[in-house]
Amino acid sequence: MSDAPKFRCRSVSVHYGSFQALHDIDIDIMDRGVTALIGPSGCGKSTLLRVFNRMNDTIAGARVTGSVSMDGQDILGSGIDPVSLRARVGMVFQTPVPFPKSIYDNVAYGPRLHGLARTRAELDAVVENSLRRAGLWDEVSDRLSMPGTGLSGGQQQRLVLARAIAVDPEVILMDEPASSLDPIATARLEALIEALKARYCIIIVTHSMAQAARISDRTAFLHQGRLIEYDATDRLFTNPSDTRTQDYITGRFG
Numbered sequence: 001m002s003d004a005p006k007f008r009c010r011s012v013s014v015h016y017g018s019f020q021a022l023h024d025i026d027i028d029i030m031d032r033g034v035t036a037l038i039g040p041s042g043c044g045k046s047t048l049l050r051v052f053n054r055m056n057d058t059i060a061g062a063r064v065t066g067s068v069s070m071d072g073q074d075i076l077g078s079g080i081d082p083v084s085l086r087a088r089v090g091m092v093f094q095t096p097v098p099f100p101k102s103i104y105d106n107v108a109y110g111p112r113l114h115g116l117a118r119t120r121a122e123l124d125a126v127v128e129n130s131l132r133r134a135g136l137w138d139e140v141s142d143r144l145s146m147p148g149t150g151l152s153g154g155q156q157q158r159l160v161l162a163r164a165i166a167v168d169p170e171v172i173l174m175d176e177p178a179s180s181l182d183p184i185a186t187a188r189l190e191a192l193i194e195a196l197k198a199r200y201c202i203i204i205v206t207h208s209m210a211q212a213a214r215i216s217d218r219t220a221f222l223h224q225g226r227l228i229e230y231d232a233t234d235r236l237f238t239n240p241s242d243t244r245t246q247d248y249i250t251g252r253f254g
Helices: 045-051 082-088 103-113 120-133 153-165 183-196 209-215 233-238 243-249
Strands: 005-016 019-030 033-038 062-070 089-092 171-175 201-205 218-223 226-232
Touching: 005 045, 019 033, 019 045, 019 201, 019 226, 033 045, 033 209, 045 171, 045 201, 045 218, 082 089, 089 153, 103 120, 103 153, 120 153, 153 171, 153 183, 183 201, 183 209, 209 233, 218 233, 218 243, 226 233, 226 243, 233 243
Parallel strands: 033 201, 033 218, 089 171, 171 201
Antiparallel strands: 005 019, 005 062, 218 226
């Protein structure tokens, strides 16, 4: 992992109408590695994840205050185009939702939208490379014209990951990406995350503490909208500094 933070959040709060979902979050997210966000349901994990690509902007009544910088640039400022930001910060959701298009067109959608391929040959190369990096090429290379919705759940999640990779992002956000997958598909996804972290900054929300322990380099524990503890994963799980973290990881609440 690089020593330079990819994201720096200072005093970040998020309100949905009169409800405050996050309270004064200070956190540095490092580049080239996996950061896991853990905590009980409703603690603010997904809200914090959406801060990094301004997806909270799409929620009526949402208001984000504080400072969030990416590579030193304020991403909350009016001069930042959220669509361009989301090309740099891809997202994989809890339930895979392929577009109602062919496998090929699912992956080609972003590069076409952002003008990243000038010729069909370049687009073909982007699609193949993205599917290879998502670990899906060997399974679908002979049926790229088939609907993406016809794939299995695990394959759909890898297709959505390929779609995110296709625009050459710097960051991949994952909101409980394995929650609807069986153990075999989950293991494949975790192996992919392990392989991809050398190239990307990956931030993952997970309810599975075992998953966080397996795949993340750093872990943030949130509770009631506040960041309780943030540390190297092995240290947080074996020697947490806050009793609330200890109680959560040992199952006393959550």
